[in-house]
Amino acid sequence: MSDSLLDHVPVVPVVVVDDPDDAVPLARALVEGGLPVIELTLRTPAALEAMSRISASVPEILLGAGTVVTPHQAKLAADAGAQFLVSPGATPSLLAGLRDTGLPFLPGAATVSEVMALLELGYTELKLFPAEASGGLGLLKSIHAPLPGARFCPTGGITAATAASYLALPNVGCVGGTWITPSDVIARKDWATVAELARAASALAPSSPK
Numbered sequence: 001m002s003d004s005l006l007d008h009v010p011v012v013p014v015v016v017v018d019d020p021d022d023a024v025p026l027a028r029a030l031v032e033g034g035l036p037v038i039e040l041t042l043r044t045p046a047a048l049e050a051m052s053r054i055s056a057s058v059p060e061i062l063l064g065a066g067t068v069v070t071p072h073q074a075k076l077a078a079d080a081g082a083q084f085l086v087s088p089g090a091t092p093s094l095l096a097g098l099r100d101t102g103l104p105f106l107p108g109a110a111t112v113s114e115v116m117a118l119l120e121l122g123y124t125e126l127k128l129f130p131a132e133a134s135g136g137l138g139l140l141k142s143i144h145a146p147l148p149g150a151r152f153c154p155t156g157g158i159t160a161a162t163a164a165s166y167l168a169l170p171n172v173g174c175v176g177g178t179w180i181t182p183s184d185v186i187a188r189k190d191w192a193t194v195a196e197l198a199r200a201a202s203a204l205a206p207s208s209p210k
């Protein structure tokens with residue numbers, strides 16, 4: 001299997017946790033459903049504590065921090081046990097902060113020029129965000145010919161119904177989304193449903209280098 005962040009699973013669950021007590025059962029449900037990767041977003045006060053708990057108790061999951069928008073957050077996430085980092089966009093100082101952690105990361109881009117700037121810096125695996133709002137399938141199809149060196153994890157607006165179309169594209173390794181861990185399902189602590197949604201997502205397509 002490739003070391004690429006894009007090739008572990010077809011769908012990366014993007015997760016928003018409000019209660020740190022939810023972190024471990026939720027991570028276990030994802031593993032049980034066949035998606036042993038989590039992008040835990042740094043959007044709530046609970047996120048870092050949630051990461052620490054998953055790091056300590058669910059070693060079988062590949063633990064990522066999402067919504068990393070400052071160099072300081074990159075460091076905090078690394079200290080909390082993150083094994084990879086994801087940012088919705090990329091600025092020079094954020095890229096330096098992400099690099100300083102020594103962790104693999106997916107910098108975000110949404111336009112041709114942003115992708116070109118990241119390719120110039122040597123980054124070939126990127127998050128396309130916000131995927132649907134910035135052009136979705138059409139954008140990815142259009143940029144593959146001029147920029148064949150870029151591979152993506154599109155995220156933002158992707159659903160169970162549209163994920164397979166993204167995964168069929170040659171420049172898409174995996175997709176990300178919150179539909180595997182809907183907020184109402186987390187609020188109900190309905191881990192069986194999370195496992196079921198993960199199982200359906202994990203069956204969408206083999207995630208293999210294309």
Ligand code: 3PG
Binds near residue numbers: 041067088155157176
């Ligand atoms: C992200 O940060 O990747 C997105 O907010 C996920 O977006 P979604 O809720 O549309 O899947």
